[in-house]
Amino acid sequence: MSWLQDETVIQSLYIVAFALFIFGLMGLTGPRTAVRGNLLAAAGMAVAVGATLLTPGLGNWWLILLGVAIGTAAGVPAARKVRMTAMPQMVALFNGVGGGAIALIAWVEFRHSNGFEHAAAYVSIASLFAALIGSVSFWGSTIAFGKLQEVLPGRPVTAGRLQQPINLVLLLGSLACGVSIAVGGQAELLMIGLLVTSAALGVLVVLPIGGADMPVVISLLNAATGLSAAAMGLALDNTALIVAGMIVGASGSILTNLMAKAMNRSIPSIVAGGFGGNGSSGGPAVAAGQRSARRTSAADAAIQLAYAHQVIIVPGYGMAVAQAQHTVRDMATALESKGVSVYYAIHPVAGRMPGHMNVLLAEADVPYDQLKEMADINGEFTHTDVTLVIGANDVTNPAARTDPGSPIYGMPILDVDHSRSVIVLKRSMNPGFAGVDNELYYHPKTSMLFGDAKSSVNELTRELKAL
Structure with missing residues (x-):
């Protein structure tokens, strides 16, 4: 069975997985082929996971199997039982979990490499980028889930004029922690600071966005998760993660742009928030200047x-x-x-x-x-x-x-x-x-x-x- 761990075999399996990803994405362009597209993409992911597990020297098999078992036990029933009306919040939640996983992997790599002590510059930069974007995506998606599930108000929740300055301070704080680590800082508090400030940034970026813009937000956060996965794949030298992340990031970015155009809204204006809330009006016959609507039976x-x-x-x-x-x-x-x-x-x-x-x-x-x-x-x-x-x-x-x-x-x-x-x-x-x-x-x-x-x-x- 040693031939299965040959580098050529592993790379060939990755190529098969990439092809299935692409054909799966093509299938999602129309309702008639969407189910087949999902199945092809799922098959591609199974092949990619199998190829990764064949990597020589890969240890902790029991942890990997435990993670797969827990994820399957939690994900399958959730996906099968969710009502179609709740599908948007499930998509937001599942997308956020992906970003959170990337952020945790970056943290683990930081600890295992003693703060990227002997790592190449591109490895530390890619890992830090993945940690920042992944954390923003996880916490932003969590807020989107809360708004869609009506656990949080659907209306914009802002700090008024302080909103953008606070966001800027959090962004600069995250970047400062990342730069400090990249130039040689090894204190774990720096990594924790990056994750915490980027988490707060994710929360405060999505809170001011109202329900009218939520379809675009979901797509934007999905693209962000894909980019963080691609960056982490670069740091780990994992071809499957790079390609899958780039596909998700590119397709999510294109969809975000199309959705923004459909609303005649720029992406920066959406991120700035403050548009789209659950307003209230009068009863069935009176609204806006006491105009009346004609009723029927x-x-x-x-x-x-x-x-x-x-x-x-x-x-x-x-x-x-x-x-x-x-x-x-x-x-x-x-x-x-x-x-x-x-x-x-x-x-x-x-x-x-x-x-x-x-x-x-x-x-x-x-x-x-x-x-x-x-x-x-x-x-x-x-x-x-x-x-x-x-x-x-x-x-x-x-x-x-x-x-x-x-x-x-x-x-x-x-x-x-x-x-x-x-x-x-x-x-x-x-x-x-x-x-x-x-x-x-x-x-x-x-x-x-x-x-x-x-x-x-x-x-x-x-x-x-x-x-």
């Missing part, structure tokens, strides 16, 4: 839908909270049985993470060809008889196009208001994550059906079947 809405030629459904986080994706699918089936064409308009930042709506609707077996991205569906609204908005808010607000004074002005939105009529399913007139009142609700062509999304859709489906 399930029976009247069902008649509108049944006699439509084309209906577009716009899902949002309200649908996710109510776990209404399956009832929405049943309603769409009832409409299709009456000859109505049904499509789903997916905004890039609908929900609380990239692809949130796609995941929910795929779980409900919605045909993939009915899921339309914003760029593909916006031209269809003018030809649509009824648009049914289910829990979506900021991504349908016409103020993004028409009101230069609005915080969301310039953000690309779904052109729902171009439809012949609009029906909005919502619990109340409360604003969305951005805390901005939605102009769509007061439009003459808009009707509001108030109530829990799942109950409202069930009632609509019953009325449709009775027609």
